Amino acid sequence: MDLNLCIKGRRSVRSYLDRPVPREVIDRLLDAAVWAPSGMNGQPWRFTVIQDREVIKSLSGRTAELVMKSRPLPPEMEASFKSGRDVVFYSAPLLILISVKKNPHWRTVNLLDCGLAAQNMLLAAYQEGLGSCFIGFASLLNQSPEHLARIGIPEDHELMAPLIFGYPNPNDVPEAKPRAAKVLQWI
Numbered sequence: 001m002d003l004n005l006c007i008k009g010r011r012s013v014r015s016y017l018d019r020p021v022p023r024e025v026i027d028r029l030l031d032a033a034v035w036a037p038s039g040m041n042g043q044p045w046r047f048t049v050i051q052d053r054e055v056i057k058s059l060s061g062r063t064a065e066l067v068m069k070s071r072p073l074p075p076e077m078e079a080s081f082k083s084g085r086d087v088v089f090y091s092a093p094l095l096i097l098i099s100v101k102k103n104p105h106w107r108t109v110n111l112l113d114c115g116l117a118a119q120n121m122l123l124a125a126y127q128e129g130l131g132s133c134f135i136g137f138a139s140l141l142n143q144s145p146e147h148l149a150r151i152g153i154p155e156d157h158e159l160m161a162p163l164i165f166g167y168p169n170p171n172d173v174p175e176a177k178p179r180a181a182k183v184l185q186w187i
């Protein structure tokens with residue numbers, strides 16, 4: 001796919017078909033991730049691939065609890081979190097968590113490294129016909145190390161980029177959001 005079409009066609013998808021993502025497609029997403037640049041070529045990213053629906057549901061529930069604890073929330077957000085629907089991972093069939101070993105001196109670089117790997121995955125997903133969404137809310141799971149330990153993310157790691165993927169629901173296609181380059185100065 002033309003890169004420009006891919007960059008401009010990708011959307012954050014929040015409605016998915018009940019259809020698993022095949023293993024070879026997931027492998028291609030992971031391969032795209034590791035071709036991102038990283039500070040001093042550190043390649044600090046570690047991936048946790050979760051397809052087990054019960055595990056995704058449980059992480060979603062825990063994230064929702066943590067969101068509700070950070071009240072006051074905007075009323076519409078509070079209502080959606082109380083709805084009982086999965087408003088964290090939107091019932092997506094695939095969750096990939098990108099984490100790194102904690103290093104306070106390099107935290108910003110590591111966060112950027114993971115963000116770049118994440119964007120590669122979001123674009124690769126679009127090329128594969130998948131929808132995707134970065135789920136920043138799920139970073140709250142860092143406050144629940146026991147939940148992360150249960151899925152094999154050790155306590156000395158920090159979750160940086162939680163991403164969901166799946167085949168998009170054709171009846172619920174998101175609109176493109178307007179964009180403009182806000183240049184502060186052109187000197």
Ligand SMILES: Cc1cc2nc3c(=O)[nH]c(=O)nc-3n(C[C@H](O)[C@H](O)[C@H](O)COP(=O)(O)O)c2cc1C
Pocket residue numbers: 010011012013014133134135136137138174177
């Ligand atoms: C760092 C980051 C965190 C985000 N967190 C969430 C989130 O927790 N839940 C969600 O539904 N969307 C989340 N999004 C998706 C944004 O809302 C979305 O990218 C933005 O509205 C622009 O829409 P687009 O991705 O379709 O262009 C996040 C995106 C980024 C980059």
